[in-house]
Amino acid sequence: MNILDKIVLRKKEEVALAKQSVSVKQLEAGLHFNRNPYVFKDFLLDEKRTGIIAEFKRRSPSKGVINDQVTVEDVTRAYVAAGASALSVLTDVDFFGGHNNDLLAARAVNEIPVLRKDFMIDEYQILEAKALGADIILLIAAILTPAEIKNFSSLAKSLGLNVLLEVHNLEELQRSICKDLDAIGVNNRNLADFTVNIQTSFDLVNQIPDEFMKISESAISAPQTINELRAAGFNGFLIGENFMKTPNPGQAMEEFSKQLISV
Numbered sequence: 577m578n579i580l581d582k583i584v585l586r587k588k589e590e591v592a593l594a595k596q597s598v599s600v601k602q603l604e605a606g607l608h609f610n611r612n613p614y615v616f617k618d619f620l621l622d623e624k625r626t627g628i629i630a631e632f633k634r635r636s637p638s639k640g641v642i643n644d645q646v647t648v649e650d651v652t653r654a655y656v657a658a659g660a661s662a663l664s665v666l667t668d669v670d671f672f673g674g675h676n677n678d679l680l681a682a683r684a685v686n687e688i689p690v691l692r693k694d695f696m697i698d699e700y701q702i703l704e705a706k707a708l709g710a711d712i713i714l715l716i717a718a719i720l721t722p723a724e725i726k727n728f729s730s731l732a733k734s735l736g737l738n739v740l741l742e743v744h745n746l747e748e749l750q751r752s753i754c755k756d757l758d759a760i761g762v763n764n765r766n767l768a769d770f771t772v773n774i775q776t777s778f779d780l781v782n783q784i785p786d787e788f789m790k791i792s793e794s795a796i797s798a799p800q801t802i803n804e805l806r807a808a809g810f811n812g813f814l815i816g817e818n819f820m821k822t823p824n825p826g827q828a829m830e831e832f833s834k835q836l837i838s839v
């Protein structure tokens with residue numbers, strides 16, 4: 577079994593447990609359930625920002641511990657100060673060392689869109705994302721059927737959430753595309769075997785219809801790469817490890833951003 581299959585199996589157990597401890601009614605009564613999410617596109621296209629979706633990631637199955645010395649509040653605030661267009665916060669516990677409380681903490685101290693970075697396999701998690709104060713959910717084409725993508729994105733839209741669909745190849749893109757998506761992300765990392773290749777983004781960018789925001793995800797470690805990805809048509813750039821592996825991720829992003837060609 578590959579790692580993605582393991583994650584999905586575990587996620588099913590986790591969601592079953594969550595459903596037992598917090599009912600949908602309780603989620604709907606949650607602190608943030610009725611807030612109006614930020615519009616992802618507006619922040620990506622804001623010329624005063626960098627287009628970077630800056631991720632808080634303590635560890636990953638491929639790299640082990642990346643950084644467990646920093647707080648989500650300090651890091652996310654510094655990312656915003658350094659020009660992030662959105663924040664990405666891992667809520668997966670077992671494989672990425674994240675927590676729902678990390679999302680709540682990021683929400684509490686920032687006023688830009690926050691992506692709930694997790695493996696969504698059940699509508700319950702979308703309601704949970706809304707209750708936790710997320711603005712954007714991630715749907716990973718590799719683990720969902722086209723029907724699930726359609727239903728999940730339509731539910732998310734009905735809650736005012738933005739939807740980011742993640743694909744890794746043309747086949748996933750073509751079978752998964754549907755009207756309720758806001759953004760399509762090309763993951764440069766193959767989640768099944770962890771190999772990375774930025775070329776994946778360049779190969780797929782022109783296959784993504786222009787009505788969607790285009791995001792390049794993972795393995796970005798040089799400002800020059802962003803300049804090239806932007807020239808190729810990307811509007812957003814999801815970066816985690818390159819910042820998180822340093823003692824001061826916000827400062828790392830600040831230094832990095834100085835070398836970007838402004839739009």
Ligand SMILES: O=P(O)(O)OC[C@@H](O)[C@@H](O)c1c[nH]c2ccccc12
Pocket residue numbers: 631633693694695716742763793794795796814815816817818
């Ligand atoms: O740390 P990186 O290589 O900059 O990658 C960030 C982000 O793209 C990556 O964490 C990611 C992309 N898609 C995911 C799906 C689930 C968990 C994590 C991810």
